[in-house]
Amino acid sequence: MDTAYDPSSEAELPSCSGCRKRKLKCSRQKPACSNCERLQTTCVYEGRRAKPGLKSGAVEGLNQRLGMVPMLMLRSWLTERQKRQETSRKRRRYETSEEEPRRGEYDVIDEVLDDLIDAYFSHVQPWIPMINMRDFRTRAHDNRDQVKVILQAMAVAALRYLEPDGEPLSAEFVKNETCKLRRTVLLDALDGLTVENLQALIIIAFTDIGDGNLDKAWPIIGSLTRTVEYMELSVEAEDRHQRPAVLPPTACLPPPLKWVEEEERRRVFWNIFILDRFSSVVKGWNTSLTAADVCRRLPICGGKWFEDEPAVTPYFGIWDRSRAKIGNSITFLPGHYPSPSHSAGAEATDTESSHGPKTSSTVDMSMVGAFAYYVESIESLSQITTYFLQTRIDFNNRQEVSSWLTRFKELDLRLVHWKMYLPQQWKDSGISREAMPGVMDPNMTVANATHNISLILLHQRIAYPDAELSGIRLPSLCSADTCYNAAMETANMTTKYLEGSSSNLPVSPQLGICAFVSGRVFLVHCRYYKTTLAEEFNVLMDNLREMSRRWHGHRMQHDQQSCFFSQLSDRLNNLYYEYQGTEEATPNSGRPKEQTDVALGHISNHPNTYQQTCPPQTNAASQFSTLAPPRQSGRIICNITDSDGQ
Template identity: 45%
Template sequence: MEAEVSVQEDRPACRACRKRKLRCSREVPLCAHCRRIGTTCEYDGEREKPGLKAGAVEALRKRVEALENAVFHQERSEEHRPVSDSSAVATALREGMELLLGQLQQQPHTRKRPCEDSVSDVPCSPSNKRRRVNDTLIEPDDYSFSDLSSSLPPPAVLEAVVDSYFALVQPWIPIFHEKRFRRRLRSADKSRLEVVLHAMVVAMLKHVDQSVLPADLKDIEAVCERSRKIVVLTAMDDLYVENLQALIIICFEDIGSGRVSRAWPIVGSLTRTVEYLQLSVESENHDTGRVLQPRPSLPVAADWVEEEERRRVFWTVFNLDRFCSVTTGWNTSLTSNDVHRRLPADGGLWHNEEPVTTPFFGIWDRSAGKIGTLIAFLPTDKPSPTAQVDMSTVGAFAYRVEATESLSRVTTFFLQQRINHRDRQEMGSWLMRFKELDLRLVSWKMFLPQKWKDTNISRQPTVVTMDPNLTLAHITHNTSMILLHQRIAYPPPEWLEVVKLPTLSSAETCEAAAAETANITEKYLGNCPREGVVDSQFAFCVFVSARVLLVHWRYYGTPLSPDYWTLMKCLDAMATRWSGRVQANRQNSAARYFGQLNAIHRACQSDENFKLDVLGYSNEIEWTGDSQQTAPAAVPESTAGLSQVAFPPDLPAMLHSSPARMSYNTGSPDELTTVTSILLDQQYSEMDRIISLNNAYFASDVAYST
């Protein structure tokens, strides 16, 4: 290849390099810059004459306005001067400058606007500042935001992107009414959807058949990065529901791709923007109870279908906020003071445009949730209307919202609470909170409607079609049980000197929850399309389940459960599916979870003194920086799959120091003693807490159950 490249020093730079003010290598047929970005390299044989710089006309116009203002200010300050003289000066000045501007605009060498370039070109910057060498860093002036369609892929590719989105991503973040979206896409009034289309390109271009992509779209990473920047810059420019939808897709992609540090700022912005748009409250409650009414930012929804779409946008942002809190240990942004929303309706009813009324969902008040306050008396929400609401109107997405909030409650009202384990009163209150949350989770599972207790929504006995959101709701519930019980199941040795804990019962709960999560996940991945992607919350639940099995193995010295390897296989499959049709990206979230578990397992095998923090899941993995950075030391730099991981047929017990002797100092009867006696009661410990594949059956009557 190098022998075919010719360089001519006196040849002018190519057009692309001249437009972007880059140093051209002058190679034929492609210079270095054009070869790297995959654009057309053209030499026109002559240098362009210096033309009017972009922005010069606007600068001159501003100067005219400044001069006019100065003249009229001078008129006011010099009252002795006749008014007609000042007006004559201003008129003459205006006519002269407008004549000059007209002549300048007629110059033949005016630069083209970036939107006139083909989509394959990297748009030029009209700024006079020197461009950075790294061309993937796109400045705000690089694009004409008045016409986003010019930078979209060709219609055939765009159609494939939209089809892939509704097949693979819409089930996890159901924020569009598909029939209306496609109808609107074919109409003339689709300008606000262009930012959404760019977001879909970011998430789905890697899943499109590569044979249909033109040459200028082969560099998928560069195209997606460009579209992502367009989305972020455009969506922050105004308050539209479409902008929120585009940013939600970007968050879904960033988190799943392992670039969570890029997603959290957007999540923070989304949680505030849904309040600005008043999406956190029902439309009938916008103007009630306030002396100072908030400024309306959105027109009233045209009908129930549009109102339900807005409602689903809010609950998707709510899920992102809760997921962010659970995985990082940060506080939630959307609180009980902000939220007064009905649950999303059943997806089939929404798809068929059948209006229904759903119940309100109560959010616990964090400020009233300190240890020592009974949950039974926590204010949950404003009182709902007195009319009876049919619970059959909600669907799988609503149960996912409830399960995600339960997971967040365990983190917020239990794990994040400060506790002095040597204070018997505080420990008694903390264990009372544990019991209350445990009973809440058991109650949620017990009163789950019969048709929503099984994730198989197929009407045909031989066909297994598992609803994504209902499946995620079930394993999220099991993960809540793990996070709630694991501190009780594997306590620090010093705790056992103060209180007697139901460690064995909680350990059995953790093992059972992890085992059922493995069964559900394996069944789901085995019956969904091979190209189907999985939500990051799903991967997190699998990670927590696999990790608690490692903790159990390490703490009690028992053989490592075979379910651990099942969960590892599932994570590896998730990581592969996320990469789509391009080369596997081993830095996406599922791959990082896989690598972290691998690192912990190796550390346990190689070091008898290795200490595994039971609650270290929130800070073990380094998420900062983009996905191309080197992985942290604790995680293997490349996890090419399970073929590189040893799966021993026999998993002998770990040789390590025995766990602390369970000797207890009960002291005098008090609240702590009372609570522990309840927790150690056999009837309490044997409650059915875990959702499994075999404890219920249901079939949905609708095609769109989410």
């Protein structure tokens, strides 16, 4: 009777699994229901059925499990990555910083501190010489927090060149890490007025320009030019004076503890000055640091600074805008002066001018080095842009035309004298110097190349006159010779520098500008005078590509991301096809058509053929003529006027 049917248990039992599968009405008998007895199958009663629908907490649990999927995938990827990097423990430990989002950027620098400092001083410091290497190494180990922002900026600039244990860092890691570090530097460096913050921002601005991110660099440069004045670094300590103000002024910086620190502050200012002039020349903007703001001595020779050998250099003269307007003579505006009382805003004798014969015993240039001459050359370029190219002239007005031609002669004479009175060791960019014979100095190379494009920009309007100048007798052929020879020298100079330096060392964006302007004048000369395009045009195109490759370092060797040098190369390439009249053939034809530069204007076809009529200038071109055969990649050989059919 134990197995008898019990109605109470039937109400509690669910249908057996067999009846549910067959969709039959179950009698719910034990040990077997009627259907299972009839079919002679095992009758199984499962536990009480749950109510239909999702159980409580099921959705939350599912979301939690889905949220773990990216983490599990990342963990799997990291595991595979670590397996591939087992041969390099140091590099594996360094790369882990990318995989741990909460790990501070400072830990990345700690891993390879010495390697990072070495990479910065070998790759970046030559172009923005403002940090004393010996002093900084001591501070980096003894007082890390004080130079933390500089170290982070150094990582942004030099991480792409690091090779821990001889193996370069991954491109993705460098890209992500530099992006994070750049944001950190900007936040920290704009949070106070210190020399370290200025140095960090200079490094970031320099890197942004080289990366081709000019729109990111301009706000930083604008901030630097104002901040350096607030901190009174635009004037020498003995020349500072309090200005009337509503609130009593407070000193932003303590006095320097030693001469090396004082010179470092001076160099910080001059690097900001160069960035200000660079942005003004490239974009046509007004300069921010003017004669009213600046009263500074030129930087001393780098060797004396490194060895802590104090010396005095002359003040550098910056022209006052009102005195340098066309119509006022600039012949006697001094380039250097021994004291503020002989500033560029005051009258000076011919002997006080650095651009005249060196008969003045009051101006001693023996203590300056290549960096000081770079400052001079970029200021000359800025003067030509501001006080000649950007000046509006009514060419129907004889008096204005006469003043314009007088200014042209004055500027040309100053450029000729600058090169003429350079010390012999710097005329060839340092090849003949005793300290490092045969090695071209980076800053002096840029200084000489900048001098060449100053000549080009000064002479190009006269060398290739447009219709507006058709009624004026001009020495066009002599100016064309000057432009052509300057471009030739730049091509030879940049080639020799690239061939003589290590293939992994980057170059300054200013050198790229020099190559671009020189290449552009070859195109203009070819079209205007109906001559064959100079082979040096191809050399300059190759040099720009090489500069681009060097700038990227190990970061983007297989990536198509552009930089400032590749942008210049593309512009020059587009100008070539534009002048050739076959723009649709250019590989960059998908891009908007490049507008012809305002400085050059739209070059018309000239009826005369070109013949060299003026003797070549006595410059250093011959000293760069003995070069190895130019690289053969990407050659462009043609006659533009032939393909134009004109």
